[in-house]
Amino acid sequence: MIYERTIRRPVECNGIGLHSGAPVRLRIRPAGAGSGIVFRRVDLDGFEVEAVSRNVAKVSYATSLMKKGVLISTTEHLLSAFIGMGVDNAVVELDNLEVPILDGSALPFIQMISDAGLRQQRRKRTYLKILRPCEISEGNKFIGVYPAERYSVSYAIDFPHPLIGSEHFQVELSNGSYVKDVAAARTFGFLEQQRALLHMGLIRGASRENCVVLTREGLDNPPLRFADEFVRHKVLDLIGDLALFGKRILGYVKADRAGHALHTAIVSRILRDQSHAEEITLSEAAIADWPAEHLAVAD
Numbered sequence: 001m002i003y004e005r006t007i008r009r010p011v012e013c014n015g016i017g018l019h020s021g022a023p024v025r026l027r028i029r030p031a032g033a034g035s036g037i038v039f040r041r042v043d044l045d046g047f048e049v050e051a052v053s054r055n056v057a058k059v060s061y062a063t064s065l066m067k068k069g070v071l072i073s074t075t076e077h078l079l080s081a082f083i084g085m086g087v088d089n090a091v092v093e094l095d096n097l098e099v100p101i102l103d104g105s106a107l108p109f110i111q112m113i114s115d116a117g118l119r120q121q122r123r124k125r126t127y128l129k130i131l132r133p134c135e136i137s138e139g140n141k142f143i144g145v146y147p148a149e150r151y152s153v154s155y156a157i158d159f160p161h162p163l164i165g166s167e168h169f170q171v172e173l174s175n176g177s178y179v180k181d182v183a184a185a186r187t188f189g190f191l192e193q194q195r196a197l198l199h200m201g202l203i204r205g206a207s208r209e210n211c212v213v214l215t216r217e218g219l220d221n222p223p224l225r226f227a228d229e230f231v232r233h234k235v236l237d238l239i240g241d242l243a244l245f246g247k248r249i250l251g252y253v254k255a256d257r258a259g260h261a262l263h264t265a266i267v268s269r270i271l272r273d274q275s276h277a278e279e280i281t282l283s284e285a286a287i288a289d290w291p292a293e294h295l296a297v298a299d
């Protein structure tokens, strides 16, 4: 909790991008203290794009980063896994423009990070402590970030579909419940929107193996992993987008029918105005009553 962490050894996998459909090799490497999460395009002379708010480019059906015209697409599930596992520093190498979708959840990334192992670093982790409420509404969409001792998020969705309807889910990020309750929740999509999205150049890599496919009445590829898998996936996405603070936050985040655009907008608003948050480190005493993170750091 107090010190930064990276992974112990490089790990890699192959997959395809959800939207591009492009094949991609992903390698995650250990990185030095204070370096954060940095994407590296090995197909473009190792050009680096830091996973921070100022590099956010496009946010519609996924969150993409861009720096000097170099794109890193669909970053949210991997960044979510790093937050869930307490990884502060890593280099993420890609040989194409999009992070692989794998099974549509963060679980394969959690497994890769577990396989790599975690290493505690000497530098104290800097948290972004939220000092006052910040809220954004857009029609019936809402997101708010509030002061709190620890990091937690809650999400509400309401889709007019027999399997979804109103769902609400809340998770605390410091007690290991991310891995148990959030990481396995998959991306979902509506079959009746498939054609329109393909026309927009999206979901070229989508399949029954990497997303929950909803038909008009039910599910094309059962079973669900959780009865409320949909809202849990929104929580997963939100945590991944909030990773673009570049730091872990101490605060409570409440979202209602939000999406990538609102998630990233509130990060940028909070970072723009210094009265919203301050950077702090924590002492042993400050976290004495926190539940232990689920993975012991073997040193």
Ligand SMILES: [Zn+2]
Pocket: 076, 077, 187, 233, 237
């Ligand atoms: Zn997602």
